[in-house]
Amino acid sequence: MRKAIATVSLSGTLIEKLEAIAAARFDGVEIFENDLLFHTGSARDVRRYASDLGLSIDLFQPFRDFEGVSDEQLKRNLDRAERKFDLMEELGAPLILVCSNVGTEVSDDDARMADQLYRLAERAAKRGLKIGFEALSWGTRVRTFDRAWGIVERANHPHLGLILDSFHTLALPDDWSGIASLPGQRVFFVQLADAPRIGMNPLTLSRHFRCLPGQGDLDVPGFLQAVLACGYTGTISLEIFNDDMRAAPPRQTAADGHRSLLFLEERVRRTEEAAAQAPSPARRPRRRVELFDPPLPPAIAGHRFIEVAVDERCEGGLARLLGQLGFTRLGHHRSKAVTLYGQGEIRIVLNREPDSFASSYFLMHGPSVCAQAIATDDALAALGRAESYGAARFGGRIGPDENTFPSIRAPDGSLIILTDPQTGGDFERDFVMDGAAEPTGLLTRVDHVAQALPDGQLDSWVLFYRAVLGLEPEDVVVLPDPYGLVRSKAMSNAERTLRIPLNISESRNTATARLVTNFAGAGVHHIALSTDDIFAAAEALKAAGATLLPIPANYYDDVAARFGLDDALIARMQSLSILYDRVGEGEFLQLYTTPFEERFYFEIVQRKGGYDLYGAPNAPVRMAALAALRGPNLSQVLR
Amino acid sequence: MRKAIATVSLSGTLIEKLEAIAAARFDGVEIFENDLLFHTGSARDVRRYASDLGLSIDLFQPFRDFEGVSDEQLKRNLDRAERKFDLMEELGAPLILVCSNVGTEVSDDDARMADQLYRLAERAAKRGLKIGFEALSWGTRVRTFDRAWGIVERANHPHLGLILDSFHTLALPDDWSGIASLPGQRVFFVQLADAPRIGMNPLTLSRHFRCLPGQGDLDVPGFLQAVLACGYTGTISLEIFNDDMRAAPPRQTAADGHRSLLFLEERVRRTEEAAAQAPSPARRPRRRVELFDPPLPPAIAGHRFIEVAVDERCEGGLARLLGQLGFTRLGHHRSKAVTLYGQGEIRIVLNREPDSFASSYFLMHGPSVCAQAIATDDALAALGRAESYGAARFGGRIGPDENTFPSIRAPDGSLIILTDPQTGGDFERDFVMDGAAEPTGLLTRVDHVAQALPDGQLDSWVLFYRAVLGLEPEDVVVLPDPYGLVRSKAMSNAERTLRIPLNISESRNTATARLVTNFAGAGVHHIALSTDDIFAAAEALKAAGATLLPIPANYYDDVAARFGLDDALIARMQSLSILYDRVGEGEFLQLYTTPFEERFYFEIVQRKGGYDLYGAPNAPVRMAALAALRGPNLSQVLR
Incomplete structure (x- = not known):
């Protein structure tokens, strides 16, 4: 499918944005009005520059608070629109996004809104331009795509169509199955964004926490399937407002964005293919757009x-x-x-x-x-x-x-x-x-390799591992380091033969953050190795003179209490600095070496009864022990 | 698949080329040494500029006349190579193309060549660079991929591999089925070019008439299938030397080039899919690369x-x-x-x-x-x-x-x-x-719409219609206009319900060329309409006062002679300016109106007995009649 991205999704100047977007191989771009206002060159220059880069300008946005107003206000709004149309002509942008009115005095009368949008479309038609109407999920009156569609349908002007946005649709609890039965040709544009489900009002969530498709929790693939089912064959475009991305280099955001759309297409395609393989597949509508089809992920x-x-x-x-x-x-x-x-x-x-x-x-x-x-x-x-x-x-x-x-x-x-x-x-x-005897240690295989990432990079890595290796993210956990929170998300395959927990520190003072800043970027901070007998492995380690990460006695009091373990076991664990976790029938035992050159350390783990996690409840203990080992954190002390 | 193009394929400065290549959405580029020599900036600048555009530099080429030389010459060649390696390090190019020696004094001893290439690879390995050896189809000793592979295999150095080129392979009559059994990882790069089969020596053909995959007659899809079968998963790269492209705007060439690779991938994919649909499909090897999969062409x-x-x-x-x-x-x-x-x-x-x-x-x-x-x-x-x-x-x-x-x-x-x-x-x-009676004329449907194209644009249009509408090219015919040759290639679907002959004038003075120059570019020059009774249609046309394109009497003498038509029929055709052609059982009758405002004219055709062509033998008559109608061609007279 044709792919575009809104300039608002990236950091940088408009020129930097366009260059990054082109280098990431997008086809087109949505020009966010502010990006133009802040740009010193003319709209015509922007058009020429985009064209030189091989980018089309697909959309100009947004035009706000237009519909449902008084007759007097309508006149002013139409005058305002004409000035935007001038700009669009210079930009070569064929379509403007009109988002539903968020003002305080907005009529609730669909007929009035339809009539006003009809007049706007009449003006646009004279210029050969088009109007796309989009429901903001916090619009005063119009919040859902189906109400917006009802108004567009009622207006019935060929230069007026609907713009769909996955965020606004999926952020609300409403049923959106009706999308599949929209007339696809009346959908003028489709914007895509994902978001985490973090129980926040849509406006704040939208302004700060939108993310790329595949990085959040919304059913963006299902949304795109519905959009395709309705017959839409146009551009899919990313419109992401995200605090991390506003700070990230635009090249990285653009590259991630393009990768996320490819991955989205692949997911839709695989779903289609799986449906076709079903015992009695539903009659599949003819596919009308190209969907990315990379080689399948490896086993x-x-x-x-x-x-x-x-x-x-x-x-x-x-x-x-x-x-x-x-x-x-x-x-x-x-x-x-x-x-x-x-x-x-x-x-x-x-x-x-x-x-x-x-x-x-x-x-x-x-x-x-x-x-x-x-x-x-x-x-x-x-x-x-x-x-x-x-x-x-x-x-x-x-x-x-x-x-x-x-x-x-x-x-x-x-x-x-x-x-x-x-x-x-x-x-x-x-x-x-060397011809030495076969290795005889008690460790059997690599259980996981944990990586620390710079702030703002988690989503980018998650997308990388999903797309490239076909790994899937496990649930995110937030781990309290003494000097700040660390968020952790493990990437793994379904068989759990490869596990890569990704850790990111929101503070600059955690052990995770120090690792990143001291050593110029991301890096592996521990390698976890499996054993079938952690006690024997720990004894051997100790006997060989290794230093185990010391665990405070208080931990064992707590763990005994929480899990009702017997004293002998607790004493043995304590003597060997072994940590314990249990979920259902699954048990997890783990121990750590002290860090090697303050860079990385080893973990030894034993999984029993199908335990499938990483001992997150023990992470604070480990992080405190690491901090204690290191002495006071100088940067923290000096602040 | 990753896609690249050699800078030599495009016109313009190196910077214009890189910009065009990036705008066409290629992933990488082969730097042709001369492009660098002619560039005022440093190799480092080129590297940075390419990188800013999102392009990798995949290959530096060519390094000539290296192998099979005397020991003394080898020393000089190795010194020369070191200087190129310096350049490659600055460019960030990991691989250099060494093409087989075309000198006069070249040893025929594979062991000697292997030994010398091994030494080159040793030097390259010290820099982390790689050597790709390619057989030129006019090399003095090494002309085929299998001899080149034998030498590479014998040298057995991990920094030495094979470069395959579809042109050099397919331009020779040799069997190339062995490609499928090469070890794919030893193939370091694959260059693709097509060419027309015009019975020319490979050197001249290569230097002037290479064309994009799908624009010539070579089995480039079969070649790519063989390359994929051997396990190659690297970049496919266009290396086209073509006189038209040297003159064409680089942006168009780059865009066409990218489209041609997509189309090539689609063709390989459809062949794969068809094979899988066969009654007892051969076991299909796992696909290891992404192959483009657009929606199927419409019926x-x-x-x-x-x-x-x-x-x-x-x-x-x-x-x-x-x-x-x-x-x-x-x-x-x-x-x-x-x-x-x-x-x-x-x-x-x-x-x-x-x-x-x-x-x-x-x-x-x-x-x-x-x-x-x-x-x-x-x-x-x-x-x-x-x-x-x-x-x-x-x-x-x-x-x-x-x-x-x-x-x-x-x-x-x-x-x-x-x-x-x-x-x-x-x-x-x-x-x-209007509520008038149903139309009652004798014409039934559009038979074909003929377009005149500017010089150098035929291949571009052929690719456009193939890729976009799934039309296929019919055989090219060369038609003599009084003022120069016109080449014509009809694009049509298998059912022949859509036919679009494309005509291009190599001279600037033909009616076709004048049409193009007088009217700013390509354009439809005639619309051919079908009838089931061309005589009745012609009578009606004449009765209505239309002017038919006058056909010289001599034509009818000739046609009577050639086809043995009876006098009454000939007389009737002549009176109505009807032209005649016959192929096997198929008959074709056609007539023309005079041009409307010197822009376009109508043709009426009647096909009988499965005639599937366009009356090419009559085209010279038509073109001469058009020229006569117009009077002397001033630009021709003034030359």
Whole structure:
């Protein structure tokens, strides 16, 4: 489908916005009047500039408080409209959005409103322009698409049509199934936005918390399906008012926006396809628009390996920590300064090769996870999907006769390496194996890899993982760090073989935030490894001389109380700094090492009885323990 | 799939090229070395500018005459390569294209070539760069992809891979089925070009006549299928050397190029889908790349109506001509200065409404066909398809309670109106009918509408009609006008219910060229109407006072001779200026009116026995008659 975005959705000057929109490959743009008012060039310049960028100007917006007014006011409103029509002619914008009146003295008489809109359409028709009427969900009289449609239908002027907006429709509890039976040609434009369900009045929600389709909780795919069912074949356009986006670089917002529309199209398409596969499928109407059809997401078995950028100074310390965790050094790379460690299915690669991707990463981020290799069923299909969603392919330096892995850049510049049984099965071929005994530790596989993100980036990453890897977001949880709240949303596949919790700090002083600011951007802050016997693993860890994150005694009093655990168990957990959670029949035990170079730490987890979460109730304890370990937070003290 | 284009494919400065490429929504670009050499800014500037436009630089090319040289020459070649690697680092180009050596002293020893390419790859690997080796179809030793692959395989260096080019592969008569079994990850890049089969050596063909996929005769879809079958998931890139494109505006070339890749993807996809529908489909490999999937082309019943822009001065003359042709005035538009004429299924609309699209068109082009309305089975699906292929939707001025028709702009700015039984069935509703008797003329329907195009535009229009309306090109015919050759290619649907011959003059002095230059661009030069009795129709026409295009007596001598027609028939044809053609059992009879205001004329045709062409053997007669009618061509005389 043709894709557009309203300039109001982006930060920056109008020129920056247009450039970002074009670079993200949108087809068209809605010009928000203020963007034009703030621009020093003429409307004609804007038109030419957009055209040079390959963008059409599809809509001019908004025109407010027009209908349901007194005859006297109508005259003034029509005069006002003529001046906007002049502007539209200069812009080359064929359509203006008239949003329902939010004034205090608005007639409740549909016939009056229809008559006034008819007159407006008559004026527009003389200029070859069109009027689109949209119900604001907080309009004084007209709040729903069906009332707006009733008025448009009554006016019955070919230059007057309806504009639909997913936010205004879905933010209200009303039934919107009637959209599918609108006459599609009378729908002049469709604006799309999502929003979280956070129990807020529509006006505030709309002005600050709209988000891209797929980033919120509204049924935008269902809305688009209804819109398509009615026969609409026009442009879909993003109109997002969002505080984060007002601050984000416009290029990122535009790129995310375009990706979100592609993802929306794919979701609608998959729903269509699933319906067609049903035992007795309903007769499907002929599809009248192009819907994006990337390769299907890969099946994901889990992490194939995790690569950590190190230097000579810190490698020994990390190798020691891995040894304490039960890892065996399996071998070294045949041509690079790269070492392989393993136990169970877990493989960790330490990379200190000079002049490599890892060494560049190290310079920027310190010792840190620079790449996550994902085991898929078809790495090339996964790569194809990622690229079709605009992810950047990475082609790194490789030596003679070494494996090449399809790789893409995550939004923070780290790598996601895509392996499959063909390409990744023998990644160890690149290593000269030490011939040591098979690894014997108690850890079995990677349970999850948690990432800290800069403020304002969560939605962007969620969209990235959904679109590129087909992961889905789990419920968001808000975790209290001593110095502020941390929001956490885990991305995972349905089989839960890949779990990536994303953590974001709203304050600048949490451990999560410090990690981000100290180390230039996003990053993995812990790697959680599974075991079938956390007690034995903890004993081994302790025996090997590792330091476990100390947990206050008070925690165990509370947990004993909450779950009614017996004293012996509690005592054993306490002696090994093991944390506990239970949901239904599911139990979760977890422990943490202290951070390695203040950069990342390891977690050991044991899941029992189908426990499917991450021990969120324990997170405050962990975060306080981390804070205590570090001593007072200087930036906090100095404020 | 990711899409790129080589800068060499476009006209203009490097900056103009990059802007055009970005505006056409490509993802990346191949930088042709000369474009860089001619550019005043640095390679870093180019990198930044491309990046600002949202373009990646995927390839730097070409590096020539590298392999199979003496040891001494190798050293020099490697030094030369290092300097190019410097440039690539500044450009951010990860890959360089090394084309097979075309020098006179080239070793025929694959081992030597492999060894030398290995050394080059070693140098590249140190910089994190890659080498792609491509067989030129006129290389001294290496001319085929399989020999190039043998050398790459023998060298066995991960920074060395193969580059495939559809032109070099398909221009040779060799078997290329082996492409499907190449290891896809060793194919580093794929360049696509088509070419006409015009029996020329590959070098000349390549340098001057390459064209966009779908514009030539090579099996580029089959080539891409083979490339996908081998597991390639990378970028597809256009590398076109073409004299027309070197002269065309870069924006048009870029837009056409992008459209051609979309259309190529669709064709591959439809072939895949058809194979899956076969009674016992072969097991289909999982699709690993996104392939474009627009709405299917509409079924087309024919022309619903033809709209001619007129003014008050000329309307009477045209109305008179229509009357002579047997048309009845059916009515007038309820709100506009528009009149409707009809007979049989044919509807012609004369539009002289001020301040309308037609009036603007009239100012630029004189009395002329400003819109063709096509009867489809689903106008909105057809519109959706057109837009997904980048056609511009038109939203014109319409009056109260009038029909709106989905419309798009043809490449010349005229309109293609899309109707279907729902939206277009009652287009006559907008007219106040005169209540005259039903039209009674002998003409039944529109047979074809012939368009004259400016030089260099044929391929662009062919692609437009294929992609947008699903029409297919018929064989090209070259027609001798007295003042130069005219090439003609008819676009039609399989049912032949819609036929649009496209005519292009290579000379500036033919009637076709004059039409184009006199009237500012492309335009309809004749409208052919069908009859079941051309003799009766001709008699009626003559009786009504119309002037038929006079045909020289010599023509009839010749036609009598060629086809052995009896004298009575010949005499009758001659008296009515009827032309004759026969192919197998099929017969074709045709006659022309003289041109209306030197702009366009009518043809009456009768097809018998399945005749499926346009009377090309008669075209020289027609063109000479037109020239004679007009008197000497002044521009020709003055030269």
